[in-house]
Every structure is written in C-alpha cells, then in structure tokens.
Amino acid sequence: MTSRHPIQVHEGVGTLVDLLRHQAANRPDQPACTELDSHGEEVLTLTYAQLEERVRDTAALLQQTAQPGDRAMLMLPNGVDFVVAFFACAYAGLVAVPSPAPDAIHGGKRTLGRLGGIVKDADPAVVLTTAEHAESSLVADLGSVEPIVVADVPEGLAGLWRDPGVRPSDPAFLQYTSGSTSAPKGVVLSHGNVLANAAAIAVLVEAPACDPADFCVVSWLPVFHDMGLAQLIGGLYPGGRAVLLPPMALLMRPFVWLDAISRFRAWVSSAPNFAYELCVAKITEEQKARLDLSPWRVALNGAEPVRHGTLTAFMSAFAGAGFSPATFRPCYGLAEAVVYVSGARLPDDARHVDLDASALAERGELVAARPGHPSRQVVACGRVPANLDVRIVAAGVPAPEGLVGEVWVAGDSVSSGYWRQPEATEARFGGTLEDRPGVGFLKTGDLGFLRDGQLYVLGRIDDLIIVDGRNHYPSDIERTVSAAHPAVGPDCVAAFQYGDDGRLGVVAETARQVRVSRVPGGDGVAFDEVVAAVRRAVADEHQLHVASVTLLRPGGLPRTTSGKVQRKRSRELLPDGGPKAW
Template identity: 35%
Template sequence: MTASRPRHRSILHALLAQAERGSDASAVTLIPEPGQEETLRYDVLVEAASRCAAALAERGVGRGDRVVLCLPTGAQFMTAFFGAQLLGAMPTAIAVPLRFGGAAGFEGQLKELVGYLRPTAVITVAAVIEGLPDLGGTTLVDGAELYARATAADAPAHPVRLPDDDDLAFIQCTSGSTGRPKGVMISHANLTANCEQITRAVGWTHRDTTVNWVPLYHDLGLFSGILCPVYSGGSAVLMPPARLLRAPAEWLRNISAYRGSVTAAPNFALGYVTARARDEELEGVDLSSWRIGLCGAEPIQPGTVRRFVERFARWGLPSGAITPAYGMAEASLVITATQPGEPLVVDTVERQGLVAEARVTDTDPDAPDAVRIVDCGAPLDGNEVRIVDGDGRTLEEDRVGHVQFRGPARTVGYFELPEVTAESVDAPDWWKTGDIGYLRDGRLRITGRAKDLVIIRGANYFPTDFEQAAETVPGVRLGSVIAVGYRHEEADSEELHLVVETELDRAEHEALRRSVQAAVSSRTGVRAAAIHLVPKRSVPKTTSGKVQRSKARELFVEGWSPAGPDGLPPAAGTDDPAVRP
C-alpha cells in the first residue's frame, strides 16, 4: 500500500512553516495550574529553540548526539526538544520522579539509561541534579537555566539545520512493561509519515485545538500534544498529567474553555474521570466542540467507554467522542484507527474458541463465556497489518494469531541492539508487535500480549480476563490487579496467581481472597492457585501506567510454594511487611 506524501519533509520544516506566519501563527497554551496561563507562539518557539541549541552546542552537544530530557510538561521541555533537533541531536524524554528523594530505583534506572544511550547531556530540574551522583562524564543541565538563556533576547542563536529524511528525530524509550526499556529510533521520515497518516485519517487540521494532559515522555502525549499540532498548524493546550489525577474535571473544563476539538486518553483515564469528576465541578462546561478522542496505549474496555460517554452526554459530549486506535512506539505511534464519530464497534465472541481454538466465534452478549473485544480500526494510509500463526503463516480473518505490521512510519530499529531488532522483524520487513489479535473486515482487534499469556494445562488464557473478574470484587483497587502464570518446582503446568492491591484491614483479607477466588472461577472457569494481597501502590507499573507482569511475578510470586496457609507462605505473601516493595 502506498502512503500519501507528507506535507512537510520534517517536523522542523513544519515548525518553520508555521513560524513564518508570525503573529498569525498558532500557539501552545501552557496551564501549569488553574488560573495560570502561558502562551508560546510557534515563531517565538523557533527563536527560543535556536538560542537553546546555541547553549547546548556550548556544552558540547552536536549532530548525532543523544540528549535526555527529564523535564515536566511545559515551555522548558518544548524548547529543549526542538533545540536539540535543530542541532541534529536526538532527544529522549523520560519521566521526572515525583519526589526525587523517595523515587525508588530512579537513580539506578537513570544510570542504566545513561550507560545505554551514552547521552552528551541530561536536561532536568534542579532537584534531580542535586540528588544525582556523577553520571560518568554526562553533562547535567538545569532546565530552568537553559530556558532563561533561550528566552534572553541578547543570547546568541544557533543557525537552523534542517534534517535529511534518514536523520533520527528522537529516540523513544519503550515502557518496559514486558522487560527492560529499549530505545526505539524514529527518523524524521518516520515521524512525518505518521503525522501525515494520523492527521489525514482523523481529519486533523489547522482549525483544530488540541487539549492534552498525557505526559510528553509518552509517545501518545508527544504526538497528540506537540507533534501533530505543529505538523497540522493547529493550536495546543497542555496541562500537567498530575492535574488529571488531582482534579480530573479540569481536563473537561479546559476542553470547554478553549473549545478543544482533539484530545487523547488511555482507557484508564476515561474510567478515572467518569468516577472522580463531580457534577458541581462541571457547571457551565460545554463539550460539544469535542470531535476526536484518540484512545489507545492499553486495552480498551467497552464498558469504560460507554460509561464515559453516557456520563458526560448532558454536557454536550458527542456519542462518538471516543476514537479507538492501536499503535506502538515502534510504529512511531498509530498503526490503525477508527473514524471520528463512528459508533463503538464491539465483537462479542466465545472465550473458549479464542483460547482453545484460536478462532473467533460470535456469541450472545449474555452468554456466560462471552468476551467483548473493541474494533481498533483499519490500517492507516500506507500501513499493512497481518495475523500469523506460530510458524509465521498468514492467517485468514477471524483467526487469532500474532499481529505484524509494516509501513512508512515503522522504526529503523532499536538503538545499538541489532540482534533484538533482527528478532523483531519477520522478513522482509514485517514488524512483530508482540500482540495477539485478529482481523475482521480488514480491521484489527487486539486480544492480548503474546508474552503475557497464562498457559494452564496446554490452554492459553489472557490475563486481562482474570484481572477484570477480580476487579468486580468490592475492596479490590481498580486498575491494580495483575494476573500471571507461574510453575513451581514440582508442578507439571503453570498455575494462575493474582496480585491484588487492597486498602482493607488485615482482618478482612481472608474474606477478600475467597471473594476474588469465587469471582475469577465463576467468570473464567479457572481456580487461582493463590491470591497475593498487597498494599496500595505496590503493583509495579511503567511510567505510562501499564502493569509490569514480569516484575510482579518476580516480586510477589517467584519462590511461592503451596505449603503455606491458603497457598501464601510468609516468603511470598505480601501481607508480611518485610517483603513489600
């Protein structure tokens, strides 16, 4: 399939084109706190990025170097990101720890990342710099000082260097939900190809205003909050991710106030806002301007989408507000997407057929073994998607298998990991996503992750089935359940283990275990070998909120033996404070 030619050769070409409009240019509006607002027009951004590039060059950053950005959402991030690109350097964004002194593992993670990427500079906040030891020669740059230099009218500016198609635009670190992070190399050609694909697919134009809270270190936030608005010439409104958690109604209020037409959110955020935003906080809110709500980055639950749309319909939210999509960092971002305004399409299929026969069979929505799977849309212009079996043979529609894709936005590979890159490619150029799914009418459905499958006595089970069943039990924290398979030394097969967060008192734990066991067994037909109850915020997650099943298995399950009470010996059961993370 041939992709449409991008309107701009690179994101820098796009930024410069918007800047040439001068005072008529669109702008980024930054809202660090309610009542605070900073406007950054694109022409002003170019000037600041050029001065930032000059300051980075003085610190030894040059073409082909890596620059790590550990900065919050804001003008400092945007200036540093484009400033690095103007030098021909490659920015890599990571999360800022909420509390550096208490950010468990951050120092080690940063050292590991620095050892892997070997960046010339790490640009971050003063608190991180104060708490860090020497990073082996890597220059630490205070983001506030760099931004002050970038906005000083008398500071020198670096000449603009426009990139070639094959030059790397940035390196996106994968979330690490199934292993150590890897640096996904995205070229300028990849980036503009996906921006063209996304904006063309959903009709995103210069007339659209984006309202974004998703972190800019996450590819969904980077593309929806900065790159696609710059590419299309539209305006953007950026709010810190923490504001969504502290005051979820602010997201909706900002969409209303700025007449936002484009936004993005993973499934969990829809559920969170539905449950936490209070009616009185939405007085005067008008969501009728909402046109595109990209939803991806994690499995999309039909019930979550339905509740969100129904809850906020009285404030003008359109019925087709949510636009399901599927993608990954290795595709730059989006691989498939539905059309804005389309009704949510959900397949109701037999669970037994999915897990035992790898075949899709429709069933009645009220059937006890019914599974609901959301349609994630057709491949974007220029992309191709196929489903293959374990031997690499292409499967027909309605057959479950491994999802592969190819297209103009596909990564050139992982930074300095040629063997891992080669293992991810199925000749000649199909990328193995690691996801399981099927095609129907040329549109993609995702059923799970290949590495996350729980295999019990030869039958494959999707962990989300167990997790969703457990979350129906009162006392279980939503979004904080992990199902993993584990085979102890004497066993012939894997057994199901559930790691479950709860805030209930210890005296209520035994009853909670029985309730979770009953709910999971009733819904899936599988009895869990053990229910590991853990305190709030114990379940390991990536910076983008994805559960880390392999790490949870390591922390709470490995070493488990059926000898303890209720299958939870002190060595493995996290009721013992000594083994809490």
C-alpha cells in the same frame, strides 16, 4: 484496510526543523503551545514565532556544547520548556532522548534505576532539564552528563544558530519503551518516521476539517511517553495549539483535564481507560454542569486494552455536557511505530464484537457468541492508515481468515530498530512475508485479528495464560478480580502464571481508605473474605483456580513510567507480597 482519506504531508517538510520553520513562517502570531499548572491555570503561552526563536536560542547553545549525532537527554516536565528542548535538539542535529524526571513517579528514587539505564544505553552528551533537577544529587548520580537549564538559556543567541542539514533519514529521538514486559530499549525514530506518523494522525483526527487557528490538543499524558509526545507533535503538525497539563493534575483533580478541554475548545484529547474511568468516578454533577464538551471531536483511547464498559460509562456520564458518542476513537499503537497504528473509523463501522469465549480460548477461532455460553467482548481499534501495512501472522505466515495471530506492521512510521541492539532489532523487526519481499515487518508481540477492515487487539503474547490448552488473556481475569470485591482497587490487578506447573497467581492493590485484617474480627475487611471472593469470581467466569492471591496496600503494584502494571515484576512479589502487603 485504509482510512477515509489519503495521507497528505506538508510540501517541503521532511524533518522536525522544516515543520517548525514552516509553521513559524506561515502563522507566526498564532499560539503554538500553552503550559497549564495542576489547577489548570495558564503558566505560559508561546506563539509559533516565539517558540521558533527560543528553539534557535537553545539550539545555538547546544551547538557549542555537543556535536551533530550526539544524544541529548530531556529531563523536563510537561510544559513549554520541553517543547523548546525537543525541537532545539532537531535544530542542533542532536538525537533527543525524552526521559522521566526524577520526581515524575513516587518521589524520585524509584526512577533513578531506569534513568541510569537510559544514560548507560544512550550515552548522552548533555541533559536538558530544570534548575531544580540540575542542582539535585539525583542528576549528579547519573554521571558526568552536562546539564543545561532550558529556562535559563539567554535570549539573543538565535543569530548564532547554523542549520546542521538534518535529513529525513536521520534519527530524531530515541523513544525508550515502557518496560511493561522487558527491560526498556531505545527505539530509533527518524524525522521521516515521526512526520509520517504525524501525517497519519492528522487524517485520523480529521485535522483538515478544522481551521488551524481553531485546532487544539489538550494533553496531560507524560511527554516522555510515546502517546504524550505524539499528542504534542500532533497538535503542531496541522498548525494548531498544544495545551499541556501536568500528569498529576489528572490523578489529583480529573475535572481539571475536562475543564481544560472545555475552556480551550479542544478538538483532540487522548487517554487510557483509567483516565476516563476516573472522570466517571470523581467528577461531580455540579462540575459536569460547568463543562461544554461539544467541540471535542476526537477522544482517542489507547495504551492498554480498551474496554467497552469504559466507553459506555463515560458517554453516559458526560452526554449532558455535550460529549458525543462519535467522539470516541479506540486505537492501537506502540513506540516501535512512533505510536499510531490504527484508529480511524467509518460511520458504520462496528464498535465491538461479541465472540464465543471457548472457541477463542481453545482454538483461537473467531466464532460469534452464543446465548447461554461464555462470551468475550472485544473493542474495535479502528482502521489502518494508508501508509502502513498490518498483517495477522501465525507460525511465520499470514493467519487464515477467522483465526487469531500476531500483529505485524510495516510502513513509513516503523522504526529501523533499537539503539545499538542488533540482535534485539533482528528479532523484533525482521519479519518477512512472501508477498512483500525485501520488506521487514515489525513483530509487535500482540495478538489480534482483522475484521471488516478494523483491527482488534486481544493482548500480549508474553502475558498469555495457558491452562489445559486454553488461552486466557490476563486483562480479562484482572477485570474479573477488580469487580470481585469492593475492597479491590479498580485497574490495580496483575494476573499471571508462575511456578514450574504454571499455576495462576493474582496480585491486587486494595482500594483507598480500605483496611484489610488477617485476624478474624479485626479492624477492617477480612483478608480471607476478599481472597474467597476473588477465587469464586475467577472460577465462575473463567473456570480457573487462583492458586495464590496477594493483597497490597495502594501504590504497591509495580508499574511502568506510563502507569501500566508490570506483570513480570508483580510475579516476583509472590508469595509474601513484600513490604506493601497486608
């Protein structure tokens, strides 16, 4: 269950401070990070020497403001200033707290509650931010946290910096979980955790096969999110370049993302399903003709259940632009393990398995699909790196081969727990197995199985829908609802159980430019027509009755800061849907 190559780390590099100093000493004039605007135009590039000097300037200022071990909130958009601030925290001995900026999602107010929760939990001494945010009432509302504008830090302070003697076991940052299933919690990640994960990612993306001068990662994922931050660190760990785009660039102009990959000849770029699907839907044939995706070696797909149809649609749409089927790497990870848990592939590894849906739903058994019977296609999330131990566990013991269980993880990149939450830490990180005495396993809360060395992930235990003793995965039902009627928006559905009797409910956004009418003969698609189509499709494919269907206008579904649908909060919209309902 290991990847192709043993994990290799930089000699003498045990902390993020060591990493940047190592790269600045060995490749001072090589570009380290590039910031692009929402149109893909270059805003700023720093070499490793320039980045390291700006980091020392900022760290010197931080050392005059805060003490080692204090928390520093990073409220910055994707770009060079975030990179400077993140490493400056390490150089000053502070614990970074990457956070969404107030305007990161839907105009600011929507994130204020989450930011307030992070401030209360992390108790930061300082916030590193932009001039705009530092002067805004939104930041003022967060309390008496000292704001520092990263872009305004004076040059020439680097000589005042003093190495705080950070150790690999010291916390590097708090990664606040997305809150898709519960209130966000701060995952404590040490320098050792981060570098162990970065070393494993380097093997995953085959970085040793690429000259560092040619190694490039392009990312639009928010840098405060685990997968976005991992792409940044993953670009710098081998000594390559990280090219950062604003997240809105992908949503407004998906071509900008692929164009950046093409222009910078990116080796790696990653995204969830919806980004690949958006490219298929929105990028024109004329735009495709301008792309050269042949240098793109690793396209990670994670952060939500990976769909085989998404992979095949993207491969077909961009084959003419040089995209190779071997480039796709479905993967699995979570913030409690920095991010990466599985994803490496051998040339002959299966990409998916087709399972008998009834055996899976009724008994959790892995039985090959039978002709004429309902089946479920599950995408392989790859092999586990050598520095992690992944087990499938049921009722506290390893699940027998051929059965589904909870995914447990132990290893170098697994966190020690949640910030100042000992009970939650014990519940989540206190898994024990007889053959690994003294080792605490992370209970991921995800259901899955191992087959032929690869991990397959089915979904969250908390979200499982159980009707008449049969297990149904909400992602499967949501996919059915999305395809039930053209009025339903893609990837805009939440399915869940509600009420004392566990009825099935669905909340769905309509597609853009669609109007829904509740009046017969009214202007738009008839509400009853859409609801009937949803109920019919779910009954046909899953033998389930949808007791309640709520239709929302676009943007109405509750989501996390990383864009995941929040099923628990969606349940609260029943029965009337709130102000966004049709």
